[in-house]
Amino acid sequence: DIAIIGGGIIGICVAAYLAEAGRNVTIFDRTGICEETSSGNAAALAFSDVLPLAHKGMIRHLPKWLADPLGPLSIPPAYLPKLLPWLIRFWRAGRSDRYEASLAAQAGMMRLxxxxxxxxxxxxxxxxMLRE
Known part of the structure; x- marks a missing residue:
């Protein structure tokens, strides 16, 4: 009675919890279970990786990243005006006071x-099957 779209780690975990709760679950994935994003992480889960992506030193890297089509922030120039409000919020999230709050929240989520x-x-x- 519940359809899950996406058979990656999130979809599989949600489906497992719903099934444990007695729900009938069907997973739909365009390529197959764990064949897209979840296939590339080699089943590695980094619970200790809690540093927020937004940080105060990040802004100086932005021009270089935007200019590199294979860089970590490859955005078509025509899309930048639409993305600007989000980029400003992301930049503000890297301020010291917000960074500390984000770090605490991220650490809490990872412990859970x-x-x-x-x-x-x-x-x-x-x-x-777990190897540490």
Whole structure:
């Protein structure tokens, strides 16, 4: 009675939790389970990687990143006017006061995610597949 669009790690985890709660779940994915984004991460989960992407030193890299079509922030120039409000919010999020709040929030989410992941592995009997 519930359709999940996307068979990556998020879709699979949501489907597992819903199924545990007694729901009938169908996963739809255009290529197959874990064959797109989730296939490229080699099943690596970085629970300790909590640093926010927005930080105060990032703005100085922006021109170089935008000029590089293969860089970490490749945006077609014609799209920049539409994206400008988001870029300004992202830049503001890197201010010191907001950075600390983001860091605390990210760390909290990762602690929760790690505990939930461990529980999911225990309930599915897959703990023996974990390598640290």
């Amino acid at each position: 995610a790690e505990a939930e992941w461990a529980g999911l592995m225990a309930r599915s009997g897959t703990e023996n």
